[in-house]
Amino acid sequence: MEVTADRPPLSIWVVSDGRTGIENQALGLAEAVQRLFPSEITVKRIHWRKAFDRLPSALKADWMLDPASDPVTPAAGEAWPDLWIATGRATLPLSARIRRRSGGKTLVVQTQAPRWRDDAYDLIVAPVHDQLTGPNVLSITGSPHRVTPQRLAEGASAFAERIEALPHPRVAVLIGGRSRAHDLPVDHAAALADQIAEAVGTAGGSILATFSRRTPPEARAVMTQRLSALPGLIWDETGPNPYFAFLHFADHILVTEDSANMAAEAASTGRPVHILPMIPLKSGDKFARLHADLQQRGASRPFDGVLETWTYEPLAETERAARDVVSRLRG
Numbered sequence: 344m345e346v347t348a349d350r351p352p353l354s355i356w357v358v359s360d361g362r363t364g365i366e367n368q369a370l371g372l373a374e375a376v377q378r379l380f381p382s383e384i385t386v387k388r389i390h391w392r393k394a395f396d397r398l399p400s401a402l403k404a405d406w407m408l409d410p411a412s413d414p415v416t417p418a419a420g421e422a423w424p425d426l427w428i429a430t431g432r433a434t435l436p437l438s439a440r441i442r443r444r445s446g447g448k449t450l451v452v453q454t455q456a457p458r459w460r461d462d463a464y465d466l467i468v469a470p471v472h473d474q475l476t477g478p479n480v481l482s483i484t485g486s487p488h489r490v491t492p493q494r495l496a497e498g499a500s501a502f503a504e505r506i507e508a509l510p511h512p513r514v515a516v517l518i519g520g521r522s523r524a525h526d527l528p529v530d531h532a533a534a535l536a537d538q539i540a541e542a543v544g545t546a547g548g549s550i551l552a553t554f555s556r557r558t559p560p561e562a563r564a565v566m567t568q569r570l571s572a573l574p575g576l577i578w579d580e581t582g583p584n585p586y587f588a589f590l591h592f593a594d595h596i597l598v599t600e601d602s603a604n605m606a607a608e609a610a611s612t613g614r615p616v617h618i619l620p621m622i623p624l625k626s627g628d629k630f631a632r633l634h635a636d637l638q639q640r641g642a643s644r645p646f647d648g649v650l651e652t653w654t655y656e657p658l659a660e661t662e663r664a665a666r667d668v669v670s671r672l673r674g
Contacts, residue, residue, distance in 0.1 A: 353382040353672070354422070358415065358429035358437065361388035364604050368454045369430040371489040372468065375665035376426065380672075385424070387413040389433060396433075400459050403436040416444070423449045426672065430454040439463035450672055454487055466671060468664045470603060472632035481667050483660035484636050485607025490590065495612070498587025502576075506592045509549035509574055512650055514539070515593035516550055517586075517605045518566065518619075520557030524630060525601040525621040532562035535619055536569035538648050539597060543573055546650050550575035551589040555602070590614075595650050603633050610642035613657035617646035 355373045359366040366386070373384045390396075395407035405415070415437055417423055423445035429438045430453065439460045441451050453464045456473040461480075469475040471482045499506075506513070516539060520527050543550055550573050554563050567577055578585050590596065596609040599619045609616045618634055637643040641655030 353380055354424040355382050355384045355426045356387050356424040358387045358434050359431050360433040365431040367489050368487045369428045371661050372487040372664055373428050375661045376668050379665055379669050387415055400435045426450050428452045435459055471636050472629050481664055483664055484658055485603055487661040487664055488608045490608040490611050495587050495591035499591035501583050502585050502588035512546050512548040512594035513592050514543050514548055514550050515589040515596045516552040517598040518558055519555045519599040519601040521559055522601050524625055526624055527559055527562045527621055529561040529565050531622055533565045536566040540570055542648050542650050552577040553586055610637055610658045615653050616643035618643050619646050
C-alpha cells in the first residue's frame, strides 16, 4: 500500500473482546498510527457464544460469534480496512483469516503473543518479556497503550482544582489485584498500605490512589482505611476516572508488580516508578523479565519504603511500534 500525504485517510479497525485493558492496547497503537498519518478508527468488540468460547481457535467459525458482536466484515458497498489491529485470544481466529478474506488489502497486526499461527499475521507487537521471535515480530517493553502527554493533560483538567492544592511529593498509587500469577491478600495489602503511608508521611506529601477491578474488596477496604489519613484523593469509582490525571500530577508512581500495562504506562511519563511486591501464586519468570527490562531502562526500581527520585528517558514504545506499522503500510 502506498501511504502518501495525498491519499485518503487510512481505515483502521480496532478489534478486541471489549475489556478495557485489552482494548486499550490495540486502540493505543491505532491512535499512535493516527498521529503519524490521517486515519479513521473504528472500534469492533466481539464475543463468542458461550457454548463455543472455550473451543480452540482453529475450530472457531464466524457463525459462532455472539449476535451482539460488532460486524467484522464490511457492509455492502464498503471496503475492507487498510489496517486491522487486534488483541486478545478471542480475536485470533478472525485475525488469522483477514489477509485471505481481504484479498491482501488489509495489513493485519496482532498485539500480545498469539502462540497460535504466528505466521498468519503481518506483524505481531509483543512484549519483550514474552520472548517471542520471528520475522514478523516487533518486541517492545510492555504493551502498547493510550498514555501520551496530551491525553494526560486533557485528563488532568477535570481534577486540577482538587489536586493542584495537594502537597508535593504527590504519589500516585496504582493497585492491581488477584490474577493467575499474583494475589493481594488482606494482610499483605495492609502491610503495603502502612509502608506507603509511612513513606508519604515522612516526605510530607500526598497520595493519588486508584484500584483495579481485580483488587479484592477486602484488600481495597484495608488499604483505603490506612491511606485515608493522608492528604490526597482515593478514587471510589464514582464520577470520571482520574487515572490520567493521577499520572499527570504525580511526582512518583507506585504500581503493583502484577500489571504489565500499568507499569508500561507509568514508565511513559518519565516519573520514578516504584514497583510494589505482591504474593506470587506461581513462577514469575514473565513478570521478572518485564521488571528487569524496566529497571535496565532506568524507569523503575523495587519500592523499599523510600521515595527516591531519579530521571530517565520516558518510554515511547507505542510510538516505535506505530512507526513500524506505517513503514509496512508503505511497503
